[in-house]
Amino acid sequence: MNRIVVCGCSGAGKTTFALQLGQRLGLPVVHLDVLFWRPGWTQPDRTGFRQRVSEAIDGERWICDGNYSVWIGDLTLPRADRIIMLERSRWLCLARVIRRSLFQDGRADLAEGCQEHFDWQLIRYIWNYPKLGGPRMEAACMVYGDDVPLLRLRGGRAIAAYLSSVDASADRI
DSSP states (O other): OOEEEEEEOTTSSHHHHHHHHHHHHTOOEEEHHHHHOBTTTBOOOHHHHHHHHHHHTOSSOEEEEOOOHHHHHHHHGGGOSEEEEEEOOHHHHHHHHHHHHHHOOOOTTOOTTOOOOOOHHHHHHHHHTTTTHHHHHHHHHHHHOTTSOEEEEESHHHHHHHHHHOOTTSSOO
8 A cells, every 4th residue: 555545523633643644654744734834823715725735745655644535535535545534523523623732832733824723614624524524524435535445543542553564574454
């Protein structure tokens, strides 16, 4: 596996998982939030974002950390060898996002000029993810990555077990 898309709700642990998986497999991690957000949490133009993503996944080895399936699913999903979906409870995701907005512990996936802050829109997104964001991601996987193996990891034990089973020298992940 050389091209992996890691997706799930904000606060699910995608970035931490992608970094750990990337370290085990020797794969670079592409943080989609860094490519998407412009300074001051300003949304980019679609063309510019798509171009940045296209350049970032131009190589043959990467882990893509993030969603944005509506904007770039047609770029990332068909090129992936594997899609890994982290399915965590909305309460855990909310708690993590609130915690990081309060303590600002320096994340690898923050775009330049974007400081962590409390954001009601993000809170609503997380709360509604099971009904809105999740189904959109599922639909994108079916449309653009129908032949790509999808692995669902539900809960911390499943995530830890998967990471501990990954062997960089094997094709088995």
